[in-house]
Amino acid sequence: MIREDAFLASRRPYAVDLSSLTWETVGDSLRGTIRAAWFRRRQGVTVACVGSLWDYQDETTSNPRLFLARHADGRYGGDCEGRWDGTRYWGAQDLDVMAEHLALLKPMLAAYPNIPPGHDGWWRF
Template identity: 55%
Template sequence: MIREDRFLISRKPYAIDLNTLRVSTREDTPKGRNPYYVTCRINAVWFRRRRGATVACIGELWDLQYPEPATARQFLDQHNDGRYGGDCHGRWDGTGYWGAENPEVQEQHLAILRPMLAGFPVIPDGYDGWWRF
């Protein structure tokens, strides 16, 4: 991924929480052997246009990588396939929420998404941006 200081919605950028990198190995890897890849996930937020309106999204970026990244920056440097985009877990359009059914998770998402959309295109606190493929 490429980090840019300038926000252009047409480039489909993401703001990344660099403290949330999660790495897991395949459970069926034989003991003592290196896995062929590891699954990496990192939390992200982004803006998109949906039916002519700007929406704020929260979710994660994921990738299968080898070698295992030691840091979030290394993960982002190695993550070069953006064809699937981010996995959206919640979306706010200013009037309605789509996403998690659990009320506590909804509240967590909306605590980030409401001020994010209101401050468009400001990066939320705790996130680093803008990153694009």
């Protein structure tokens, strides 16, 4: 991934929570996951999304910027766990998770296209 300072919707960028990098072993592979937030257009409406980016890599690192720099396969994009369009929420059915998502997504969409607090951006493939 490449870090850019400017937001350009056409590049489909992600803002990431650098403190959220985790690793797990899946079979014989190492999978890193990092929390992310992003804007997209759905049916002509700008939406705010929250979820994660993941990648299989040869070795772990505690440096999230190195993880992102090595993350070169963006064909799957982010795994969206919650989405807010200004009127409707889509995502978790657990009320605590829904409240957590909306606490991020509502102000994020209202401040479009700014990076949400606690995130680093913009990262793109």
